[in-house]
Amino acid sequence: xxxxxxxxxxxxxxxxALIIVIAGGTVLVQRSVRRRFPTLAAGDxxxxxxxxxxxxxxxxxxxxxxxxxxxxxxxxTADASARAEGATGVQMARNLAVFPQPDADRIREALLxxxxxxxxxxxxxxxxxxxxxxxxLADVYxxxxxxxxxxxxxxxVLATSLGNLxxxxxxxxxxLLTADEDNGLPWPIWAVIFLTSAMVLGTVVIxxxxxxxxxxxxxxxxxxxxxxxxxxxxxxxxxxxxxISTSVDPLREVVRVLSGMP
Numbered sequence: 001x002x003x004x005x006x007x008x009x010x011x012x013x014x015x016x017a018l019i020i021v022i023a024g025g026t027v028l029v030q031r032s033v034r035r036r037f038p039t040l041a042a043g044d045x046x047x048x049x050x051x052x053x054x055x056x057x058x059x060x061x062x063x064x065x066x067x068x069x070x071x072x073x074x075x076x077t078a079d080a081s082a083r084a085e086g087a088t089g090v091q092m093a094r095n096l097a098v099f100p101q102p103d104a105d106r107i108r109e110a111l112l113x114x115x116x117x118x119x120x121x122x123x124x125x126x127x128x129x130x131x132x133x134x135x136x137l138a139d140v141y142x143x144x145x146x147x148x149x150x151x152x153x154x155x156x157v158l159a160t161s162l163g164n165l166x167x168x169x170x171x172x173x174x175x176l177l178t179a180d181e182d183n184g185l186p187w188p189i190w191a192v193i194f195l196t197s198a199m200v201l202g203t204v205v206i207x208x209x210x211x212x213x214x215x216x217x218x219x220x221x222x223x224x225x226x227x228x229x230x231x232x233x234x235x236x237x238x239x240x241x242x243x244i245s246t247s248v249d250p251l252r253e254v255v256r257v258l259s260g261m262p
Contacts, residue, residue, distance in 0.1 A: 002184040002234055006242040015231045022201075022227040023220050030205045030219050034212065053203040060196040064229050067189065071236035078178060078239040078246040085171035086250020088164045089115060093257045098157045103147045110136070110143040112258040115251055118172065122240070122248045129176050137169060175240075184237040193233065197226045 005014060092111065096104040114136035121130040144162055149155040185193075204222045209215035235244045 002237050003182070003241060006234055006238055011235065011243040014234070015228070018227040018231050019224050022230070023223040026201050026205065026219055026223040027216060030216065033205055034215070049203055049207050053200070053207070056196065056199045056203060060200050063192060063196060064233070067185070067193070068229075068232060068236060071185075071233070075236060075239045075244060075246060078175070081171055081174060082246050082248070083250050085168055085175075086253050088167050088171075089251070089254035090257050092161050092164050092168075093254065093261065095157050095161055096261070098154055099147060099149075103143075106146070107140070107143045108258055108261060110140045112255065114140050115254045115258065119248055119251050119255070122175075122251070133172075137172070140165060179240045182238050182240065185233070193230070197230065201226060 009017070089111070093108070096108055099107070114133065117130060117133040117136040121133045124130065141162075144158065144165060147154075147158055149158045201219075201223055204219050207215070207218075209218070235242045239246050
């Protein structure tokens with residue numbers, strides 16, 4: 001469900017919808033509570049409410065911070081892996097100048113086809129792995145193994161390039177496994193997020209404020225913060241989809257370098 005929300009709804013629309021639903025819903029609940037329990041406005045229970053809100057608010061902030069930090073670390077790890085994959089591809093492209101022109105052209109074409117297929121595969125996270133990308137990667141291996149290195153420099157670069165190709169293959173495998181197992185946050189974590197969010201909003205709603213003009217803005221601000229936190233959790237829950245997801249730009253850089261080679 002969280003992946004569908006992130007992939008099918010634009011980020012700005014999703015954020016606005018969450019704020020409208022959560023803030024608007026909380027204000028409606030507040031209005032109903034003030035009408036049904038008018039004695040709450042006197043604030044006789046505020047000492048208890050302040051303690052409860054402080055305790056729940058601390059737990060809520062700590063838990064949300066922990067979840068966001070953990071998911072941001074996951075996105076950062078995936079991003080670092082993608083940058084390393086792109087940097088390795090660029091280095092392989094630059095090393096082609098060592099080989100004879102026919103071999104260099106053959107490898108360049110095979111590597112270019114693979115990188116384009118990898119980019120296309122990246123955009124289809126729900127249909128992994130791509131057999132076309134598998135075949136293109138196998139063609140790159142074949143292109144390198146067909147090279148007949150003659151000089152010591154060519155032999156050294158060939159061995160290094162094959163090792164780099166193994167690293168690219170490994171990075172792709174890790175990326176595919178991560179994307180395949182990406183089901184978002186497990187339901188117990190979502191349950192805790194929703195429960196603590198509801199408790200924070202509940203304590204704000206029942207807080208005794210005599211003037212509605214003071215109470216409604218307070219509830220709106222807190223509920224907007226809760227909605228924004230929920231939006232952030234949704235966007236970070238999937239490292240390869242959404243606005244804050246890992247970028248495919250490192251692979252595009254490899255294509256740019258390969259396409260610009262004579």
